[in-house]
Amino acid sequence: MKIFDPHVHMTSRTTDDYEAMAAAGIVAVLEPAFWLGQPRVTAGSFVDYFNSLVGWERFRASQFGVRHFCAIGLNPKESNNPKLTGEVLGLMPRYLEKDGVVAVGEIGFDDQTDAEEASFRRQVELAREFNLPVLIHTPHRDKKRGTERSIDVVRSVGFPEERVLIDHNNEETLPLVLASRCWAGHTIYPNTKMDEQRMAALVQKYGSDRIIVNSAADWGISDPLKVPKTIAVMRERGISDDTIERIVWHNPVAFFAQSGRLDLAELSERPSVDRSQKFEANSVLRGEQR
Amino acid sequence: MTTFPLFLAAVRARVDEAGARWLDHAVSLAGAGGDILPRAYTAAPKHVGRAPLGLDATERRALAAVAPHLTVDRWTTDDAARCVLLLAAADRLDSDAFVRVAIHCYENGDAREQQSWLRAVSLLSDPDRFMAVAIDACRTNIVPLFESIACENPYPAQHFPERNFNQLVLKALFNSVPLARIVGLDTRRNPELARMAGDYAAERRAAGRSVPADIALATEDGRAAEEITG
Numbered sequence: 074m075k076i077f078d079p080h081v082h083m084t085s086r087t088t089d090d091y092e093a094m095a096a097a098g099i100v101a102v103l104e105p106a107f108w109l110g111q112p113r114v115t116a117g118s119f120v121d122y123f124n125s126l127v128g129w130e131r132f133r134a135s136q137f138g139v140r141h142f143c144a145i146g147l148n149p150k151e152s153n154n155p156k157l158t159g160e161v162l163g164l165m166p167r168y169l170e171k172d173g174v175v176a177v178g179e180i181g182f183d184d185q186t187d188a189e190e191a192s193f194r195r196q197v198e199l200a201r202e203f204n205l206p207v208l209i210h211t212p213h214r215d216k217k218r219g220t221e222r223s224i225d226v227v228r229s230v231g232f233p234e235e236r237v238l239i240d241h242n243n244e245e246t247l248p249l250v251l252a253s254r255c256w257a258g259h260t261i262y263p264n265t266k267m268d269e270q271r272m273a274a275l276v277q278k279y280g281s282d283r284i285i286v287n288s289a290a291d292w293g294i295s296d297p298l299k300v301p302k303t304i305a306v307m308r309e310r311g312i313s314d315d316t317i318e319r320i321v322w323h324n325p326v327a328f329f330a331q332s333g334r335l336d337l338a339e340l341s342e343r344p345s346v347d348r349s350q351k352f353e354a355n356s357v358l359r360g361e362q363r
Numbered sequence: 364m365t366t367f368p369l370f371l372a373a374v375r376a377r378v379d380e381a382g383a384r385w386l387d388h389a390v391s392l393a394g395a396g397g398d399i400l401p402r403a404y405t406a407a408p409k410h411v412g413r414a415p416l417g418l419d420a421t422e423r424r425a426l427a428a429v430a431p432h433l434t435v436d437r438w439t440t441d442d443a444a445r446c447v448l449l450l451a452a453a454d455r456l457d458s459d460a461f462v463r464v465a466i467h468c469y470e471n472g473d474a475r476e477q478q479s480w481l482r483a484v485s486l487l488s489d490p491d492r493f494m495a496v497a498i499d500a501c502r503t504n505i506v507p508l509f510e511s512i513a514c515e516n517p518y519p520a521q522h523f524p525e526r527n528f529n530q531l532v533l534k535a536l537f538n539s540v541p542l543a544r545i546v547g548l549d550t551r552r553n554p555e556l557a558r559m560a561g562d563y564a565a566e567r568r569a570a571g572r573s574v575p576a577d578i579a580l581a582t583e584d585g586r587a588a589e590e591i592t593g
């Protein structure tokens with residue numbers, strides 16, 4: 074079974090992770106732009122970050138047979154810095170044109186401030202302008218209200234709900250998202266958010282329509298193999314392979330294909346791994362090259 | 364009277380002669396401009412150490428007289444020395460220049476420098492000027508840094524708007540930081556915070572998880588607390 078992990082921060086991960094992910098059946102990943110654990114204080118940091126998402130990281134993934142796509146956006150936490158927000162939103166149109174950028178994200182709410190809402194709204198408008206889908210992060214704190222407010226923002230902009238993926242759902246927020254026409258992402262984490270057993274129970278209760286699962290692995294305690302591990306638990310609980318494949322492959326592919334930038338034929342095969350290739354004179358191979 | 368003479372004397376009494384000389388010199392140059400203050404701010408622990416400040420009974424009484432809501436039990440000598448440097452600079456510089464250099468010390472500080480800064484922020488004159496920094500500090504994932512603004516610190520209860528104060532309380536619950544450490548929580552409880560705490564308890568239960576026992580401190584009265592934890 075082919076797997077698409079539709080939310081994973083590979084810049085924070087190692088080549089061992091790429092190897093293990095490829096071996097576990099992960100064929101494609103989507104890396105949304107996010108915050109790096111502490112606030113950036115200049116817009117130039119975003120230029121380099123966005124360049125790495127469309128450049129070096131994409132190349133690095135290909136060296137392990139993994140197709141790498143990304144979403145470009147300004148996360149909610151850093152949207153509270155007004156000067157930074159103005160400058161980063163000004164950079165975004167250039168990046169939203171680029172190959173491999175298949176969505177705007179991850180955007181949404183953190184503290185649910187007015188500044189966050191303004192940045193969120195503006196980026197949904199940018200997504201409409203560039204005809205891209207949107208990946209929405211829901212907050213850790215006051216999550217249910219944050220999810221309702223996120224759907225309200227999408228509606229007030231008049232953005233098509235079927236082009237919106239609302240992420241990090243739990244038992245309380247999933248019914249809200251399914252009641253809209255948005256797609257529902259679930260982040261399987263070792264300790265927080267959602268675990269494999271709870272996820273399988275949600276699939277048994279709600280089915281597979283618009284349901285998506287991801288690892289959101291990053292620099293914190295997280296596991297880039299959570300999607301294959303969730304597949305194993307779903308199988309143990311008797312969920313059919315057809316249902317599982319829909320959740321871990323067909324749904325994310327269908328969602329991001331709305332960008333018009335996924336080549337479905339190309340996606341069905343692994344990229345050929347040629348480790349003699351280089352990216353701007355860099356190889357992932359260090360000294361091992363012939 | 365400010366806390367300046369008190370902390371200056373407390374640090375001088377706890378360091379060797381070279382440390383005291385360094386601090387006096389750094390204080391005398393606090394208004395000099397350039398990177399002199401930020402460098403001294405960074406270098407403080409090299410000269411005055413990082414031992415617990417451990418105020419004695421007399422010093423505590425003197426502090427309580429000028430800063431009644433501040434607790435410095437977790438402060439170290441370098442925290443106090445950095446506080447002294449900021450207070451000296453505030454005294455010598457005009458308002459705009461002071462805000463610029465103080466924010467520079469914060470933004471370019473490592474986690475410990477930022478921690479010292481946040482611990483002292485309630486003592487800076489006209490502390491509303493630093494609200495954006497204090498609120499942004501709550502967004503950190505570094506729990507000790509979060510604690511330095513959220514805990515044993517009167518600033519949030521005295522200055523934060525309700526929404527930001529409520530987010531701080533929720534984040535403390537989320538990170539298992541005891542709510543009893545939030546100064547003035549009892550004076551800032553509000554219906555929206557009770558609603559948020561109630562939703563958080565419901566979300567924890569739906570996920571098959573325990574609800575923190577001290578969540579009751581975030582609600583308005585004991586009855587509501589029982590409903591939440593029940």
